[in-house]
Amino acid sequence: MKKNITVLRGDGIGPEIVNEAIKVLDKIAEKFGHEFVYTDVLMGGCSIDEYGVPITDDGIEKCKSSDSVLLGAVGGPKWDNVDPSIRPEKALLKVRKELNLFANLRPTKLFPQLADASPLKPTVVENGIDLLIVRELTGGIYFGSRRTEEIDGQLVATDEMTYSEAEIERIGRVAFETALKRDKRLASVDKANVLDSSRLWRKVVEEVAKDYPEVTYEHMLVDNCAMQLVKDPAQFDVVLTENMFGDILSDEASQITGSIGMLASASLGDGTGPGLYEPIHGSAPDIAGQDKANPLATILSCAMLLRYDFGMNEEANAIETAVERVLDAGWRTGDIAGNGADLEAVKAAGKLVGTKRMGDLVIEML
Numbered sequence: 001m002k003k004n005i006t007v008l009r010g011d012g013i014g015p016e017i018v019n020e021a022i023k024v025l026d027k028i029a030e031k032f033g034h035e036f037v038y039t040d041v042l043m044g045g046c047s048i049d050e051y052g053v054p055i056t057d058d059g060i061e062k063c064k065s066s067d068s069v070l071l072g073a074v075g076g077p078k079w080d081n082v083d084p085s086i087r088p089e090k091a092l093l094k095v096r097k098e099l100n101l102f103a104n105l106r107p108t109k110l111f112p113q114l115a116d117a118s119p120l121k122p123t124v125v126e127n128g129i130d131l132l133i134v135r136e137l138t139g140g141i142y143f144g145s146r147r148t149e150e151i152d153g154q155l156v157a158t159d160e161m162t163y164s165e166a167e168i169e170r171i172g173r174v175a176f177e178t179a180l181k182r183d184k185r186l187a188s189v190d191k192a193n194v195l196d197s198s199r200l201w202r203k204v205v206e207e208v209a210k211d212y213p214e215v216t217y218e219h220m221l222v223d224n225c226a227m228q229l230v231k232d233p234a235q236f237d238v239v240l241t242e243n244m245f246g247d248i249l250s251d252e253a254s255q256i257t258g259s260i261g262m263l264a265s266a267s268l269g270d271g272t273g274p275g276l277y278e279p280i281h282g283s284a285p286d287i288a289g290q291d292k293a294n295p296l297a298t299i300l301s302c303a304m305l306l307r308y309d310f311g312m313n314e315e316a317n318a319i320e321t322a323v324e325r326v327l328d329a330g331w332r333t334g335d336i337a338g339n340g341a342d343l344e345a346v347k348a349a350g351k352l353v354g355t356k357r358m359g360d361l362v363i364e365m366l
């Protein structure tokens, strides 16, 4: 197959980790007989410096007309004080909106080789952590109307949280479809004891569930879900939730694996256009340009890209297996090498590696 991929390297460690991901994609192309054509588009601080905006209209068009979009990370201290209307994150929101990416899929997996990195007790993680959060991405309180006004001599701020039946149904279907391809268990998370939007959420999810009798599902209140994630994460397979709850729960879930440099994500639309694939971490300006960043989250994002945008399951599995093998063989970047005696042992074994070497190791395993 020949596929066009728009590449948004971004800022900080973005270009370094994307370079390694592209090396891996090229290896996959060679091994499986595909051709991937890359088009670079500036996004984030680098685009502000070049064009005065975090992404140009031409850049958006290039994303829209490609088969898939791969992103590193954007932002950094240099652009912290630019006008809020052109901040680097604005580009991210614009790409999501223009590509109609309403579903954010975040797999959260504790690699058994890195179990020590979890801040949870061994007795809690011994059953494994392998869950996937499906977060609604273009509705809810982040996109509702907001205002700050003076009422009776004091400022009053309002943010509105709105969901329509159609918005809930389309994300619900993505989650149930995803559950069908996994362990067929789904928890729909809301705050139906208080919020109207959550009561509608629950009603629509009930309807969608009727089309997926193979999937065992439950409703869970968001406060309980936040507790259960640290108490017994193994109980979760797919977690479906709205935009703000998903923002918070997915960060909590990522922390329980202890390895931010390992976690990938996909943002998907209705299947008629490209998805956006990126690591969940930011541009890590503290280690940028030092060959220290872990490229595995971006490489695993490429596995999602191949699976969801190109239907290349075998190729995606090959990348995931190669990453597992690299970890099995004891290779570590600094962020996953542990501390104290663990770190010293990795160093003594000569297995502490930088960004480029980690990319090369995945290619060797492929």
Ligand code: NAD
Binding pocket: 013, 072, 073, 074, 075, 076, 077, 092, 260, 261, 278, 280, 281, 282, 283, 284, 285, 286, 287, 292, 293, 294, 295, 297, 335
């Ligand atoms: P961050 O994720 O960039 O970094 C947090 C910590 O994790 C740092 O110590 C960093 O060195 C480390 N880290 C992150 N990724 C790593 C990797 N691949 N390998 C090794 N270590 C890694 O979060 P932050 O410091 O809060 O944000 C830095 C910048 O990134 C900010 O400008 C922020 O706005 C931006 N950001 C961008 C995105 C995105 O592009 N989607 C997401 C989050 C933050």
